[in-house]
Amino acid sequence: MNNKTDLIGLSKEELAACLKEMGEPAFRAKQIWQWIYFYGKTDFAEMTNLSKDLRQKLADNFTLNRPKIVTEQLSSDKTRKWLLEFADGQKIETVYIPESDRGAVCISTQIGCAMGCKFCHTGSQKLTRNLSAGEIVSQFMVARDVYNEWHLDGEKRMLSNIVLMGMGEPLQNYENVVKAVKILTDGEGIALSKRRITLSTSGIVPFIKNIDKDIGVKLAVSLHASNNELRSQIMPINKKYPLPELMQACRDYQDNHGGYITFEYLMLKDFNDTPAHAVELAALMKKYQINAKFNLIAFNPWPGCDYEPSSNNRIHAFSQKLQDFGYAAPIRTARGQDILAACGQLKSKKESENKS
Ligand code: SF4
Known part of the structure; x- marks a missing residue:
C-alpha cells in the first residue's frame, strides 16, 4: 500500500x-x-x-501521479480520446477536440453522473464518486504529455482551451473544480487564461452565481429545450431548478461577468428541432436579455437511447432561424463518430468487453 x-x-x-x-x-x-x-x-x-x-x-x-492511459483512440477527424484510470482503478474519459490552429481538452469532473439526462450516455452510468482536484488537473497534464506541450510558447499550443464538459456535473463537485481551476490558471505553472476555460453545467442554479466570483471562467449551459416542459422531459434537474430560475441565474452571471453565455443545444429529431422551437428559444433569450450564443450539436446516438438525430436540413434551418434573430448558432458536427465520442461511450465499451 x-x-x-x-x-x-x-x-x-x-x-x-x-x-x-x-x-x-x-x-x-x-x-x-x-x-x-x-x-x-x-x-x-x-x-x-x-x-x-x-x-x-x-x-x-x-x-507526482498521472492517471494511466488505458486506451487511446485517434479519430479520422483528429479527435483524440483517452480512457484514463486512477489509482483506485476507476476510469474516466478525456477528449481532445482540435480546431485548425488550436483545440480544447474536454475534462471529466466525476466518475459517472447523478443528473440522469435522458439523452446522455454518462447519465445512464450512475455516480460513483467525485474526482479530486488532482484528478481533474492531471487529465490536462496527460494531454500535455501526449502532445509534448510543456513549456512551449503559448501561441504555439494546440491544447489551448479547456472545457469542463466531460463525464459528470462540475457544479456537483464544486470545491474540487474551483481548486483545480485555480491550479490550471496559476501564472507560475500551467497558466491557462480564465477566458480559455469554459464550465458547462446542466443548471445547478445556486452555484451559477458563484462561478464568476470564485473562478471567473466562462459559462456554458446545457439547455437542449426551448421551454420548461420540454426540458423537464429530458433533464430531471429542470424539475428542481426550472427554466425561469436558470435563465435568471444566467442573466445575473452575465451582469457580473459580461460577454456572452454559450447554450448547448442537442438537436433531437422531432423533439426540439422545429422552426417553432427556434422562435421560442429566441424569445426566451430576449425575455431575459441574455447575450446568447448557441452551439447546435448533432446528436450522436448510442445503443439503447430513445432519441434520433435531426436531419441536416432541420439543423441548418434551425441555425438560420436563430441567426435571423441575431444569435450566433454554429453547428457542431459530432466529433469522433468513429471512436464513440459521445461522453461515456468508450468507458462503457471497455466495461462490456471486460465482462465478456
Ligand atoms: S449531460 Fe452532463 S449532466 Fe447530464 S447526465 Fe450527461 S454528464 Fe451528467
Missing part, C-alpha cells in the same frame, strides 16, 4: 505547508510548483535546482 501524498492537486498554500513541515524555506514550494506545472516533470530526480538530499526526501514521501 502506498502511503505517499500526491503533490498534484495540492494548492500552492498546501504545497508550501508540506515543505515547511520538512524544514524547507518557502521558495522551495515555488520551485517545485514550477517543475510540476510549468515543466511537467513526473520525476523528482529531474528537479535539478533542488539538492540531491531534498529530491530523495521528496521521492520518499510524495508522488
Whole structure:
C-alpha cells in the first residue's frame, strides 16, 4: 500500500505547508510548483535546482501521479480520446477536440453522473464518486504529455482551451473544480487564461452565481429545450431548478461577468428541432436579455437511447432561424463518430468487453 501524498492537486498554500513541515524555506514550494506545472516533470530526480538530499526526501514521501492511459483512440477527424484510470482503478474519459490552429481538452469532473439526462450516455452510468482536484488537473497534464506541450510558447499550443464538459456535473463537485481551476490558471505553472476555460453545467442554479466570483471562467449551459416542459422531459434537474430560475441565474452571471453565455443545444429529431422551437428559444433569450450564443450539436446516438438525430436540413434551418434573430448558432458536427465520442461511450465499451 502506498502511503505517499500526491503533490498534484495540492494548492500552492498546501504545497508550501508540506515543505515547511520538512524544514524547507518557502521558495522551495515555488520551485517545485514550477517543475510540476510549468515543466511537467513526473520525476523528482529531474528537479535539478533542488539538492540531491531534498529530491530523495521528496521521492520518499510524495508522488507526482498521472492517471494511466488505458486506451487511446485517434479519430479520422483528429479527435483524440483517452480512457484514463486512477489509482483506485476507476476510469474516466478525456477528449481532445482540435480546431485548425488550436483545440480544447474536454475534462471529466466525476466518475459517472447523478443528473440522469435522458439523452446522455454518462447519465445512464450512475455516480460513483467525485474526482479530486488532482484528478481533474492531471487529465490536462496527460494531454500535455501526449502532445509534448510543456513549456512551449503559448501561441504555439494546440491544447489551448479547456472545457469542463466531460463525464459528470462540475457544479456537483464544486470545491474540487474551483481548486483545480485555480491550479490550471496559476501564472507560475500551467497558466491557462480564465477566458480559455469554459464550465458547462446542466443548471445547478445556486452555484451559477458563484462561478464568476470564485473562478471567473466562462459559462456554458446545457439547455437542449426551448421551454420548461420540454426540458423537464429530458433533464430531471429542470424539475428542481426550472427554466425561469436558470435563465435568471444566467442573466445575473452575465451582469457580473459580461460577454456572452454559450447554450448547448442537442438537436433531437422531432423533439426540439422545429422552426417553432427556434422562435421560442429566441424569445426566451430576449425575455431575459441574455447575450446568447448557441452551439447546435448533432446528436450522436448510442445503443439503447430513445432519441434520433435531426436531419441536416432541420439543423441548418434551425441555425438560420436563430441567426435571423441575431444569435450566433454554429453547428457542431459530432466529433469522433468513429471512436464513440459521445461522453461515456468508450468507458462503457471497455466495461462490456471486460465482462465478456
Ligand atoms: S449531460 Fe452532463 S449532466 Fe447530464 S447526465 Fe450527461 S454528464 Fe451528467
